[in-house]
Amino acid sequence: MEDIIIIGGGICGCSLLYELSRYQLKTLLLEKENDIACGTTKANSAIVHAGYDPEPGTLMARVNVEGNKLIERLSNDLDVLYKKTGSLVVGFNDEDRKTIEKLFENGNKNGVPGLRIIEANELFDMEAQVSREAVCALYAPNAGIISPWELASAQAECAVQGGAKLELDCEVRAIQKEKDGFIVVTNKGNYQARYVVNAAGVNSDKISELIETKHFSIQPKSGEYYILDTTERNLVKMIIFPCPSKLGKGVLVAPTVHGNIIVGPDSKNWKRDDYATSREGLDAVRRNAVRTIPTVNLRASIRNFSGIRADAERNDFIIGESKEIEGFFNIAGIKSPGLSSAPAIAKEVSELLHKKGLEFRPNPAFIAKRSVKRFKYMNEEEKKRTIQENPLYGTIVCRCETVTEGEIVDALQRPIPPRSLDAVKRRCTPGMGRCQSGFCGPRVLELIQKYSHVKPEDIPKDRKGMYIISGETKTKNNTAQGVVK
Numbered sequence: 001m002e003d004i005i006i007i008g009g010g011i012c013g014c015s016l017l018y019e020l021s022r023y024q025l026k027t028l029l030l031e032k033e034n035d036i037a038c039g040t041t042k043a044n045s046a047i048v049h050a051g052y053d054p055e056p057g058t059l060m061a062r063v064n065v066e067g068n069k070l071i072e073r074l075s076n077d078l079d080v081l082y083k084k085t086g087s088l089v090v091g092f093n094d095e096d097r098k099t100i101e102k103l104f105e106n107g108n109k110n111g112v113p114g115l116r117i118i119e120a121n122e123l124f125d126m127e128a129q130v131s132r133e134a135v136c137a138l139y140a141p142n143a144g145i146i147s148p149w150e151l152a153s154a155q156a157e158c159a160v161q162g163g164a165k166l167e168l169d170c171e172v173r174a175i176q177k178e179k180d181g182f183i184v185v186t187n188k189g190n191y192q193a194r195y196v197v198n199a200a201g202v203n204s205d206k207i208s209e210l211i212e213t214k215h216f217s218i219q220p221k222s223g224e225y226y227i228l229d230t231t232e233r234n235l236v237k238m239i240i241f242p243c244p245s246k247l248g249k250g251v252l253v254a255p256t257v258h259g260n261i262i263v264g265p266d267s268k269n270w271k272r273d274d275y276a277t278s279r280e281g282l283d284a285v286r287r288n289a290v291r292t293i294p295t296v297n298l299r300a301s302i303r304n305f306s307g308i309r310a311d312a313e314r315n316d317f318i319i320g321e322s323k324e325i326e327g328f329f330n331i332a333g334i335k336s337p338g339l340s341s342a343p344a345i346a347k348e349v350s351e352l353l354h355k356k357g358l359e360f361r362p363n364p365a366f367i368a369k370r371s372v373k374r375f376k377y378m379n380e381e382e383k384k385r386t387i388q389e390n391p392l393y394g395t396i397v398c399r400c401e402t403v404t405e406g407e408i409v410d411a412l413q414r415p416i417p418p419r420s421l422d423a424v425k426r427r428c429t430p431g432m433g434r435c436q437s438g439f440c441g442p443r444v445l446e447l448i449q450k451y452s453h454v455k456p457e458d459i460p461k462d463r464k465g466m467y468i469i470s471g472e473t474k475t476k477n478n479t480a481q482g483v484v485k
């Protein structure tokens with residue numbers, strides 16, 4: 001019997017797994033996909049919001065502001081790519097100015113440090129490419145950018161190394177309440193636990209309905225994006241938002257921690273599991289982006305993608321123990337700023353579990369720090385030393401992102417080994433550059449095969465079923481020219 005089962009390996013589930021790994025507990029995370037961070041956590045704006053958006057007094061406001069601080073510390077401790085860039089909400093007229101004043105007031109009530117309303121001249125000094133029609137902006141120095149999937153995998157890897165368990169390809173299909181806990185029924189069999197935490201993202205309503213009377217429902221809302229080539233990296237230094245509307249924070253233009261520019265998202269009601277982009281969605285993004293940054297060059301786009309928001313259509317997150325089923329907890333309706341809030345949500349839920357009777361004895365195997373080698377950021381001396389120590393760091397596999405074989409092999413041997421091309425990309429970035437894995441894809445496939453002993457035709461691009469190759473063309477009896485009889 002486990003102490004806790006967490007359903008869902010997104011940023012919320014992984015943050016909770018890590019938080020609980022501080023203590024001697026039996027914790028198991030069940031994730032339906034072949035990797036962690038495969039849902040909303042892999043497809044969002046990657047902004048660590050300062051915390052002026054949420055309504056003062058809400059749980060969302062509290063965990064956003066707290067999460068912003070925790071992420072800075074966590075990224076440092078776990079060597080996750082993060083940068084405190086600051087953000088600007090740009091206003092174009094009197095109505096926008098009122099919105100900005102309201103955000104300023106909210107932010108001060110929420111305890112966001114350093115907020116300032118700035119006028120046009122200072123704004124243009126800070127960001128030269130902002131439209132000359134702008135009249136003012138809200139400046140938030142504490143906002144930042146991060147690699148969201150890396151924050152999730154770093155926490156999950158450390159938790160697993162510290163004794164927590166993870167089951168991938170494990171879909172929760174039923175939950176039964178027993179006298180002393182729960183039976184969680186999955187495609188891989190049954191698991192028992194004293195407590196169950198639902199962190200299933202866009203499916204959090206479905207998981208809740210497996211055991212509770214329906215008390216919320218998720219309206220999935222998609223958001224589409226452009227990722228621009230690193231040639232555009234100097235376009236903006238900060239995260240540039242327009243004024244928010246009822247639909248959300250609006251189309252932003254921002255740097256990414258990998259040196260690209262991200263532009264998006266739009267917002268529309270959508271399906272839970274459909275990550276397709278559309279002409280209309282991308283056109284809407286373009287129309288809105290050029291209003292704030294007229295010089296944005298969308299022809300430099302190297303990738304489009306879409307993410308799905310888990311919108312419970314209320315002003316706050318749904319976090320806490322079920323009113324009906326003792327020992328069952330929800331982390332649900334975690335739309336934006338869910339990424340920014342996740343480490344604080346994890347602390348909140350871990351505290352609730354503690355109050356419920358879960359004993360917190362420190363785990364001597366807890367991993368508080370980790371570091372990863374990133375060849376491209378090393379100086380010449382470090383590069384030389386690293387190659388001497390391990391010659392695999394002397395072979396560049398991904399030319400666009402300068403990723404070495406050593407980094408990929410290291411990722412393949414970590415506590416949660418990636419088993420798809422995109423999972424390797426999420427761990428150490430091969431395929432994130434201009435050619436989008438056209439060059440390095442086959443080499444990464446070979447390395448996955450070598451270290452996981454899975455047949456190449458069984459290695460997907462990302463999720464199950466997304467296979468890249470269907471078989472070999474050049475075997476003894478089967479040449480590139482055709483089958484030899």
Ligand SMILES: Cc1cc2nc3c(=O)[nH]c(=O)nc-3n(C[C@H](O)[C@H](O)[C@H](O)COP(=O)(O)OP(=O)(O)OC[C@H]3O[C@@H](n4cnc5c(N)ncnc54)[C@H](O)[C@@H]3O)c2cc1C
Pocket residue numbers: 007008009010011012013030031032033036037038039040041042043044045046047048049170171172173199200201202203207221222223224265307308309310334335336337338339340341
């Ligand atoms: C377009 C967009 C932009 C955003 N921008 C930002 C931003 O800039 N900053 C910010 O703070 N937030 C942002 N967010 C919000 C943020 O991305 C989410 O709040 C966060 O990723 C949610 O994490 P999660 O762990 O709750 O959900 P997810 O990451 O979706 O994880 C849920 C997991 O549960 C698994 N699962 C589902 N059903 C089952 C089942 N039956 N059995 C087992 N596993 C299951 C899924 O496979 C998934 O891995 C944005 C969201 C979107 C969509």
